[in-house]
Amino acid sequence: xxxxxxxxxxxxxxxxxxxxxxxxxxxxxxxxxxxxxxxxxxxxxxxxxxxxxxxxxxxxxxxxxxxxxxxxxxxxxxxxxxxxxxxxxxxxxxxxxxxxxxxxxxxxxxxxxxxxxxxxxxxxxxxxxxxxxxxxxxxxxxxxxxxxxxxxxxx
Amino acid sequence: xxxxxxxxxxxxxxxxxxxxxxxxxxxxxxxxxxxxxxxxxxxxxxxxxxxxxxxxxxxxxxxxxxxxxxxxxxxxxxxxxxxxxxxxxxxxxxxxxxxxxxxxxxxxxxxxxxxxxxxxxxxxxxxxxxxxxxx
Numbered sequence: 341x342x343x344x345x346x347x348x349x350x351x352x353x354x355x356x357x358x359x360x361x362x363x364x365x366x367x368x369x370x371x372x373x374x375x376x377x378x379x380x381x382x383x384x385x386x387x388x389x390x391x392x393x394x395x396x397x398x399x400x401x402x403x404x405x406x407x408x409x410x411x412x413x414x415x416x417x418x419x420x421x422x423x424x425x426x427x428x429x430x431x432x433x434x435x436x437x438x439x440x441x442x443x444x445x446x447x448x449x450x451x452x453x454x455x456x457x458x459x460x461x462x463x464x465x466x467x468x469x470x471x472x473x474x475x476x477x478x479x480x481x482x483x484x485x486x487x488x489x490x491x492x493x494x495x
Numbered sequence: 496x497x498x499x500x501x502x503x504x505x506x507x508x509x510x511x512x513x514x515x516x517x518x519x520x521x522x523x524x525x526x527x528x529x530x531x532x533x534x535x536x537x538x539x540x541x542x543x544x545x546x547x548x549x550x551x552x553x554x555x556x557x558x559x560x561x562x563x564x565x566x567x568x569x570x571x572x573x574x575x576x577x578x579x580x581x582x583x584x585x586x587x588x589x590x591x592x593x594x595x596x597x598x599x600x601x602x603x604x605x606x607x608x609x610x611x612x613x614x615x616x617x618x619x620x621x622x623x624x625x626x627x628x629x630x
């Protein structure tokens with residue numbers, strides 16, 4: 341490779357003298373690239389790569405199809421099946437109607453939001469922007485209805 | 496049934512989104528705080544379930560219904576959830592009803608018989624019972 345470099349550099353100096361114009365123009369560009377790179381004499385990647393134009397068109401047609409809203413909209417963000425599984429841990433539970441599972445799922449979503457909001461009041465009091473575990477614990481110990489969580493987070 | 500213990504965890508991404516939506520813009524949640532809230536949510540499910548089960552048993556009901564859940568929330572100082580939940584339940588009932596109707600229509604198109612599948616008719620009967628209980 342080193343000898344090739346040398347060879348090309350030799351050529352690149354020659355265009356100054358106006359010999360072999362066609363060939364020298366080619367070599368000049370190559371040499372210029374090599375010089376700007378510092379060491380490599382490899383030809384720079386051709387700038388005229390205009391082949392990848394059709395895939396985006398395909399993508400847009402696919403994308404518009406995918407972005408269409410699903411026909412049966414979901415009413416819950418949390419998966420109801422997962423909530424049902426947690427509910428089934430209760431040995432006394434015999435049957436829970438689908439509506440009951442739905443109600444619990446929605447209630448949990450509200451619970452998460454309100455616990456987050458309650459925790460954030462302590463974050464704001466400390467003049468911080470990031471809710472820490474400490475804030476959640478403070479919120480739990482401050483709100484009466486959250487007494488059932490006492491000790492539940494330390495396992 | 497539950498095959499893996501992870502199946503009892505609530506999905507992290509959803510928890511993170513719910514928290515983020517509740518907080519003002521520009522605020523963040525540390526990972527530990529998010530895990531703590533997720534754990535609290537799981538405990539909340541268990542807590543509400545066991546309270547509702549106790550309530551249903553007191554009334555000699557085997558099945559716990561949405562009504563039991565709402566009553567439990569009222570008793571446990573989560574009455575602020577009830578109005579919003581009542582609305583959501585209405586939307587849910589409407590969705591189930593619409594689904595059932597569209598299913599019934601498509602069934603009529605395909606088959607003329609009434610006793611198509613014993614399992615599905617049993618499920619439908621159970622659902623009807625639940626709805627009756629809720630009224």
